[in-house]
Amino acid sequence: MVEDIVRIDILNHADYCGEFRKDSYIPGLRKFYQAIESVRKNNPEATLLLDAGDEINRLLWYGKDVLDGMELIGTDAWTLGNHEFDRGRKSLEDNIEYICDKIPVLCANIVERKTGKLVKNVRPHVILERKGVRIGIIGVTTEYTEKMVTYPNFADYETTDACQAIKENCDLLKDKADIIIVLAHIGAFKKDNKQQGELIELAEKIADLPVDLLIGGHTNGDITERYSGILVNKGGFSGKSLIHTALYYDRNRGKVVRDESEVIYPLEERYDIPDERVDGFVSKVLAPFDREINEVFAKATEDIIMDYNGESAQGNLFADAVRWKAGTDFSYFNTTSCGPRIPKGDITRYIIQQAIYFNEPFCTSTITGKEIRELFETVLDPKIYSKNMNLYFSGIRVTVEKGKVVSLTREDGSEIADDDALTVATSEYMASGGNDTRKIANGRNWTSSSILIHDAIREYLTMKGQIDNSVDGRYRIISR
Numbered sequence: 001m002v003e004d005i006v007r008i009d010i011l012n013h014a015d016y017c018g019e020f021r022k023d024s025y026i027p028g029l030r031k032f033y034q035a036i037e038s039v040r041k042n043n044p045e046a047t048l049l050l051d052a053g054d055e056i057n058r059l060l061w062y063g064k065d066v067l068d069g070m071e072l073i074g075t076d077a078w079t080l081g082n083h084e085f086d087r088g089r090k091s092l093e094d095n096i097e098y099i100c101d102k103i104p105v106l107c108a109n110i111v112e113r114k115t116g117k118l119v120k121n122v123r124p125h126v127i128l129e130r131k132g133v134r135i136g137i138i139g140v141t142t143e144y145t146e147k148m149v150t151y152p153n154f155a156d157y158e159t160t161d162a163c164q165a166i167k168e169n170c171d172l173l174k175d176k177a178d179i180i181i182v183l184a185h186i187g188a189f190k191k192d193n194k195q196q197g198e199l200i201e202l203a204e205k206i207a208d209l210p211v212d213l214l215i216g217g218h219t220n221g222d223i224t225e226r227y228s229g230i231l232v233n234k235g236g237f238s239g240k241s242l243i244h245t246a247l248y249y250d251r252n253r254g255k256v257v258r259d260e261s262e263v264i265y266p267l268e269e270r271y272d273i274p275d276e277r278v279d280g281f282v283s284k285v286l287a288p289f290d291r292e293i294n295e296v297f298a299k300a301t302e303d304i305i306m307d308y309n310g311e312s313a314q315g316n317l318f319a320d321a322v323r324w325k326a327g328t329d330f331s332y333f334n335t336t337s338c339g340p341r342i343p344k345g346d347i348t349r350y351i352i353q354q355a356i357y358f359n360e361p362f363c364t365s366t367i368t369g370k371e372i373r374e375l376f377e378t379v380l381d382p383k384i385y386s387k388n389m390n391l392y393f394s395g396i397r398v399t400v401e402k403g404k405v406v407s408l409t410r411e412d413g414s415e416i417a418d419d420d421a422l423t424v425a426t427s428e429y430m431a432s433g434g435n436d437t438r439k440i441a442n443g444r445n446w447t448s449s450s451i452l453i454h455d456a457i458r459e460y461l462t463m464k465g466q467i468d469n470s471v472d473g474r475y476r477i478i479s480r
Contacts, residue, residue: 012236
């Protein structure tokens with residue numbers, strides 16, 4: 001007997017980043033898989049697992065290992081995130097070619113700069129059928145991607161208007177899909193207890209399109225709310241949450257007549273159920289990294305917390321380490337390159353790569369006081385800040401009010417004049433103008449060192465031996 005009302009269960013997440021290993025803050029693949037199965041087992045013929053991007057470019061295990069994990073847990077579609085481009089075109093295309101016959105890879109709004117064609121082996125949308133219901137899934141990625149990837153790695157591509165891409169694909173799906181889902185690597189952030197940003201703006205722009213569910217990613221935090229009449233979901237980050245939505249499709253009326261959403265937390269102990277297949281896979285992937293996971297070189301006396309909006313002990317530590325190793329007056333980095341904390345206890349290479357996601361040689365140059373002011377004020381511009389938040393830094397003290405630098409001094413309190421020249425160190429990403437800072441970064445000659453940022457941090461921590469969560473007040477924000 002054919003059901004008049006068909007329940008389609010949608011599980012979505014983003015920014016999992018191959019977090020296969022369990023720790024106190026991360027569920028690991030076993031728990032994450034069991035959380036998925038807790039829903040899928042109740043509706044195996046009509047459950048979809050959708051991935052909104054930022055998956056493959058970890059620092060220890062990455063690429064095909066992560067893609068194999070995505071296949072193992074039953075991923076049904078994957079939209080490219082900005083970090084999929086971090087290792088450049090060849091790596092991206094190799095990874096997509098490896099998985100595209102097993103998992104549809106989506107992105108309708110990133111094209112080759114020269115040809116206007118989509119990324120090789122990437123689709124703008126896919127139609128999946130469950131219990132006779134045709135589900136069209138459109139993939140889009142943040143339009144800010146080209147400003148969030150080290151310039152040479154994205155030079156062959158350009159982003160196009162996500163809203164226009166969705167509209168064009170909705171038109172193509174009009175007579176082919178019963179349900180339309182947008183799977184977007186696009187984020188939002190909470191300000192004054194209200195969700196804002198690119199994802200919410202996108203919901204407003206596509207309000208008149210036949211979209212039943214808009215799924216986001218890219219930024220931390222969970223969303224299961226309706227904006228401009230569209231159900232908007234976002235969750236994930238290392239598997240710490242999984243969004244579950246039930247869509248009820250009425251065959252007679254030809255539309256979704258009801259929806260329900262909830263947040264599932266895979267860290268809960270009820271999901272810690274052994275699975276021979278999953279556990280064996282994780283052991284195999286982790287085996288080559290025993291030294292990185294277990295060799296201790298420092299200790300944290302408490303959780304060392306990252307603040308993406310202002311000063312934090314974690315940000316100070318990393319900036320201090322690079323400035324110390326580089327021997328410069330000043331260092332700066334983007335806060336969104338960091339994980340949320342260094343947990344209390346032993347510090348290993350694995351812990352560091354969890355706490356700062358990139359491991360590239362640092363670069364050095366010179367910068368004037370005026371340019372430092374411009375750097376901070378550029379990053380604090382609301383349009384830029386909403387996508388990439390703040391800076392962490394070392395060697396100076398900064399006070400900002402209403403988006404303007406009102407005080408800029410050296411550590412000893414002496415004022416930094418506009419024409420004062422300071423030596424500076426930063427990552428290759430920021431030296432290439434990452435986070436929309438090209439106006440400042442591209443105005444100087446950078447020298448790339450041969451020293452990886454993680455090595456500088458490890459050497460600095462080995463010297464210190466022990467760290468805590470205290471800050472020194474180098475960054476005072478009266479108001480943004």
